Amino acid sequence: MIKICGVRTVEDAVACAEAGATAVGLNLWPGSKRYLPFADAGVVAAALPPSVRRFAVLVNPSDEEVRRAFSIVDTVQLHGDETPARVRELSSLGRIMKAVRLTAATEPGALDAYPGELLLVDADAPGYGGSGQRADVALARSVAARRAVLLAGGLDPDNVADAIRQVRPFGVDVAGGVESAPGIKDHVKITAFVARARAALSQLAEEHP
Numbered sequence: 399m400i401k402i403c404g405v406r407t408v409e410d411a412v413a414c415a416e417a418g419a420t421a422v423g424l425n426l427w428p429g430s431k432r433y434l435p436f437a438d439a440g441v442v443a444a445a446l447p448p449s450v451r452r453f454a455v456l457v458n459p460s461d462e463e464v465r466r467a468f469s470i471v472d473t474v475q476l477h478g479d480e481t482p483a484r485v486r487e488l489s490s491l492g493r494i495m496k497a498v499r500l501t502a503a504t505e506p507g508a509l510d511a512y513p514g515e516l517l518l519v520d521a522d523a524p525g526y527g528g529s530g531q532r533a534d535v536a537l538a539r540s541v542a543a544r545r546a547v548l549l550a551g552g553l554d555p556d557n558v559a560d561a562i563r564q565v566r567p568f569g570v571d572v573a574g575g576v577e578s579a580p581g582i583k584d585h586v587k588i589t590a591f592v593a594r595a596r597a598a599l600s601q602l603a604e605e606h607p
Contacts, residue, residue: 399516399548399569400595402576402588403455404432408445410583417585417592421451423475423571426467429457431580432573440470453495461491468492475518482511489513497550500533506540517541518571521551538565555590562598566606570595 402414403423414422424439425432434442443452454467458478467474468491476485477497485496497518498509509517519538521531533551541547546568553561554575562570574580576587 399451400592400599401451401453401548401569401571402573402583402591403453403550403571404430404573404577404581405442405583406432406434406438406581407583408442410585410588411442411445413583413585413588414592415447415450417589418596419450419588419592420569421453422446423453423455423573424471425455426463427455427457427477430455436466436470443470459488461488464488464491477518482513486513495548500537500541504534504537506537506544509541510544516546516548516568518548518550519567532561535561535564538567542567553591555587555594558591558595559598562595562602566602569599 399421400419401421401423402419404425405411405422411422424434426439452471453473453475454471455475455477464474473493473495475495475497485494488494494514495516495518496512496514497520499520499522501522519533519541521533531552538549542565548569548571549565549567550571553570553572558570572591576584576591578584
């Protein structure tokens with residue numbers, strides 16, 4: 399999976415799809431610098447082809463906020479302080495992916511408590527994602543050895559291939575690394591990122607079928 403997150407316009411969404419991204423994230427949390435109001439998010443989501451998986455990023459949402467998000471996306475990404483029990487509750491509403499910050503105290507085995515086909519691993523940084531900082535490589539690789547993960551945190555076209563080789567994730571997630579300014583996507587960077595990520599992930603699959 400190659401996910402471009404923080405997409406805010408139809409033009410950027412189309413550019414992601416045309417570049418070959420397999421997923422796009424729409425940030426519905428008002429505290430984000432890439433925040434997209436719900437009505438606008440619906441327009442952007444509708445512009446994507448069915449082959450591109452749509453994610454809504456939420457932080458500590460209510461049940462109603464999650465239900466509403468599922469009216470326009472395929473998957474809800476929980477990027478707050480949700481416990482495994484809370485993630486299980488919300489999983490009854492649809493497909494959920496939990497995002498976790500890898501800290502010095504993180505025990506990879508403890509993350510098995512989070513349900514879902516995928517787990518997003520991000521950097522240990524203040525706030526709820528989008529810091530541009532790199533995730534701890536050793537910890538990320540330990541988690542990726544246990545379950546399918548999306549690797550996030552400070553990725554860009556220049557470092558994504560090396561990060562994939564080191565961590566061996568199921569896929570990657572990028573926001574700021576393909577932007578010219580917060581929330582403003584750079585289509586050249588998107589194309590380069592997707593191409594390099596796809597090549598590295600394909601090589602990984604060939605080495606470890």
